[in-house]
Amino acid sequence: MNDFQAMLMRMESQCLLRTRRIIEGPQNPSLRVNNQSFLSFCSNDYLGLANHPNLIAAIITGMSEFGVGSSSSALICGHTKAHEDLEQTLAAFLEIPRVIYFSNGYMANLGVISALVGPGDTIFCDRLNHASLIDGARLSRAEFKVYAHSDVFKLEKLLQKCKSPSKLVVTDAVFSMDGDIAHLAELITICERYDAWLLVDDAHGFGVLGPHGKGSLHHFGLKSEQLLYMGTLGKAAGVAGAFVAANRHISDWLLQRARTYMYTTSNPALLATAASAALPLIYEEEWRRIRLRTLGKKLQKVLYGLPWPLIHSKTAIHPIIIGDNQTTQTLASMLKNQGIWVPAICPPTVPDGTARLRISLSALHTEDDVICLAKALMKIATVLKVER
Ligand SMILES: Cc1ncc(COP(=O)(O)O)c(C=O)c1O
The missing domain is CATH 3.90.1150.10 (Aspartate Aminotransferase, domain 1)
Incomplete structure (x- = not known):
């Protein structure tokens, strides 16, 4: 023992x-x-919104309209108008077709990775990635390859050799313990070249980087069909929860297969109303x-x-x-x-x-x-x- x-x-x-x-x-x-x-100097409340009066007011409005608990998984009866509004507002904010609101970033990464790939597939992971990306990779049971921090050249060599039917590269956009930014443009180019998905975790870039705080991809003006984008709402947005943005087919697939979305009680609606109230502040201020x-x-x-x-x-x-x-x-x-x-x-x-x-x-x-x-x-x- x-x-x-x-x-x-x-x-x-x-x-x-x-x-x-x-x-x-x-x-x-x-x-x-x-x-x-x-x-x-500890907090990830980068924009100073965690105690903002607009967010507090939105929580109170959300609570009086929707009560406190959300009572079930989003796929049963836990997806309220507040959750839907947040997803749609976020999609418009990020200029992408579809967004799904998860309970938090840790669960979003676990759910997305294990829904996208499985045994026989391969995941490529930067050595300094956040624990949730590593744990998601382990949970998926796909083969797991680690490349040296930001070593895009090494990643390309690994992808070249890989024969798996599905390949997924996962990266922090802003590395959480180092503060540096991933070489996102190069990563996208390589993923497109080798037909790999790229999951970008922008926990520390959303709200902070890019025009109007739209995050790391907007910071570099990047778009790709191969991309999935995860952002958290408990850091710069000052609330809680996370979102995953992807094309419509992948989003539909995640609703069917992301177990950390399907098998958990959705976040209370009042958190969704507060997150929605954070977006104009992020955009305008x-x-x-x-x-x-x-x-x-x-x-x-x-x-x-x-x-x-x-x-x-x-x-x-x-x-x-x-x-x-x-x-x-x-x-x-x-x-x-x-x-x-x-x-x-x-x-x-x-x-x-x-x-x-x-x-x-x-x-x-x-x-x-x-x-x-x-x-x-x-x-x-x-x-x-x-x-x-
Ligand atoms: C890079 C990164 N991804 C994901 C997470 C998890 O997000 P959450 O706190 O919403 O679970 C964190 C930190 O908590 C993080 O630093």
């Missing part, structure tokens, strides 16, 4: 034990924990994306002298690579002591030896917040006598 206690103790000794903190109040750059305020970009540039500038490498990023995610787990945890707790919360991200979320502080920005941060973080990190580097 597994000795869970021993395993937990081992994890603790390797600084790999995760803990939860109880947040007292709404999501904001300032978070309250244990009656203490922290300047937070360009200042939020401008602020993110300005803060990102400022952050890269003020952190330049740090002894640890900061990954160059054009998104809201700015990791500082520390290396070993213990130092990363120490830095995070030294920041905490100064009232600043930056999450320490350790393996297996990131590869061994690349533990990091993952700084994520929100449009509600100020330049002073960014300077405050930089000063705190400089101070820590001096105290620890870390050299460049």
Whole structure:
């Protein structure tokens, strides 16, 4: 039998034990924990919508119209007018024929991948893809091939050799722990050349990149019949849930075969009404994306002298690579002591030896917040006598 206690103790000794903190109040750059305020750089609420009055009002309207629970799977009686309106509004927003609203991004990836391919087929996966893409690939029982991060050349070699009837390439659009953007144009070209599907997971690009926040594909002006596009609504959109956009035939197929859509109670309608209320804010309020970009540039500038490498990023995610787990945890707790919360991200979320502080920005941060973080990190580097 597994000795869970021993395993937990081992994890603790390797600084790999995760803990939860109880947040007292709404999501904001300032978070309250244990009656203490922290300047937070933890959240994926990139546009600062999670506590927006329009979304709160939409939740109340949705609740008074549809009640609280959705009572069943979307394919029984859990697909309300609010869900349908969200799907149609999203399809128009993204300029694509059809969108399906899933409970969350994790389930969307699991459902889509296992509906598209199965035993005998092959999935090609970037080494730094999100866990949900990897788990979806495992669940499908298709053959699973991993290529080095963003190594499009290697991917092409793998596709060239592949004899499977169905091939699927899966990629984060914005890599969740690194903040860099996938080579989407090249990926599409290769997928078209080798007749492979391409599933683009835009959890961290939707709302943040592209004109009006339409996401990574619009950012590069890309379209393809080979594409499936997944975006989440719990990050930049500030609510919960996810969507998958694909052509009509694939969408119809997903409704029949995506088990994480079919066999789960649909999200409450009130979440769909809130997500619909987020879309005009994402579309119209360009200042939020401008602020993110300005803060990102400022952050890269003020952190330049740090002894640890900061990954160059054009998104809201700015990791500082520390290396070993213990130092990363120490830095995070030294920041905490100064009232600043930056999450320490350790393996297996990131590869061994690349533990990091993952700084994520929100449009509600100020330049002073960014300077405050930089000063705190400089101070820590001096105290620890870390050299460049
Ligand atoms: C790249 C990526 N895909 C999918 C997900 C899962 O989305 P959700 O939180 O909606 O389950 C996440 C994060 O949570 C993510 O970072």
